[in-house]
Amino acid sequence: MVTKSLSTPTEGIAMILNVQGVTKRFGGLQALTNVTFDLPEGQILGLIGPNGAGKTTLFNVINGVYAPEAGQVIFRGRNMTGKKPYQLAKQGLARTHQVVRPLNELTVRENVIVGACFGRENHRLKQASKIAEEVLNFVGLGGKIDQLAGSLNITEKKRLEMARALAARPYLLLLDEVLAGLNPTEIEYMLNIIRQVRDGGITIIMIEHVMRAVMGVSDRIIVLDYGKQIAEGTPQEVSQDPRVIEAYLGDPKLAKKLMEE
Numbered sequence: 001m002v003t004k005s006l007s008t009p010t011e012g013i014a015m016i017l018n019v020q021g022v023t024k025r026f027g028g029l030q031a032l033t034n035v036t037f038d039l040p041e042g043q044i045l046g047l048i049g050p051n052g053a054g055k056t057t058l059f060n061v062i063n064g065v066y067a068p069e070a071g072q073v074i075f076r077g078r079n080m081t082g083k084k085p086y087q088l089a090k091q092g093l094a095r096t097h098q099v100v101r102p103l104n105e106l107t108v109r110e111n112v113i114v115g116a117c118f119g120r121e122n123h124r125l126k127q128a129s130k131i132a133e134e135v136l137n138f139v140g141l142g143g144k145i146d147q148l149a150g151s152l153n154i155t156e157k158k159r160l161e162m163a164r165a166l167a168a169r170p171y172l173l174l175l176d177e178v179l180a181g182l183n184p185t186e187i188e189y190m191l192n193i194i195r196q197v198r199d200g201g202i203t204i205i206m207i208e209h210v211m212r213a214v215m216g217v218s219d220r221i222i223v224l225d226y227g228k229q230i231a232e233g234t235p236q237e238v239s240q241d242p243r244v245i246e247a248y249l250g251d252p253k254l255a256k257k258l259m260e261e
Contacts (some may be wrong), residue, residue, distance in 0.1 A: 022071035046218030054227035061078030095174035119168025
């Protein structure tokens with residue numbers, strides 16, 4: 001039985017996403033089993049779990065990369081189960097990837113123009129270029145706007161990935177390990193961007209292994225283990241759940257430390 005948050009009631013709050021009984025298999029591998037949750041508008045939802053828990057698979061189902069064997073994905077009140085990623089982008093759902101995927105032979109600006117042209121607002125090149133400049137300044141890449149994307153370092157490529165997704169003008173943004181490989185200063189910079197994005201009205205789901213960061217920025221946390229949803233609640237509730245400690249944190253002292261730092 002999944003632990004529900006007692007401190008973040010959702011009655012009467014508009015839901016941007018409803019994931020209902022999602023199940024996904026790859027041959028004999030059960031990657032997701034009956035995953036179910038509702039996401040209110042304006043929240044940051046952290047998605048955590050051990051490697052291989054099914055986190056990115058869940059993103060890929062929500063994002064339309066995979067169709068589930070069972071269950072539904074309801075986005076902004078519409079059943080989007082089985083829709084393609086480009087169709088979902090037009091509806092206002094954007095994402096970043098765990099392994100960054102810049103278009104290396106295009107400039108930084110041109111990479112972000114792609115997001116603006118193929119996103120929710122379907123901009124033409126002139127307006128898309130203005131949006132690209134605006135978003136790149138926001139993520140701190142305004143000084144590298146005309147460089148080739150392939151020349152950026154990993155930190156800058158993560159910011160570029162974020163900028164391209166934001167240029168699509170999403171209602172819901174999926175962030176897949178945007179903090180991985182960053183140093184503490186870079187992590188804090190990216191967290192500040194994430195908070196500003198949320199404060200600007202964009203709902204966020206983020207997969208993350210940097211536990212202190214995801215616990216500090218998320219309104220709610222969902223924990224997956226072997227494709228099953230084992231806990232849901234506030235960061236405080238989840239960090240103290242015995243099943244989470246056993247499956248992921250490993251040491252009860254670590255759970256306590258996460259909330260104190």
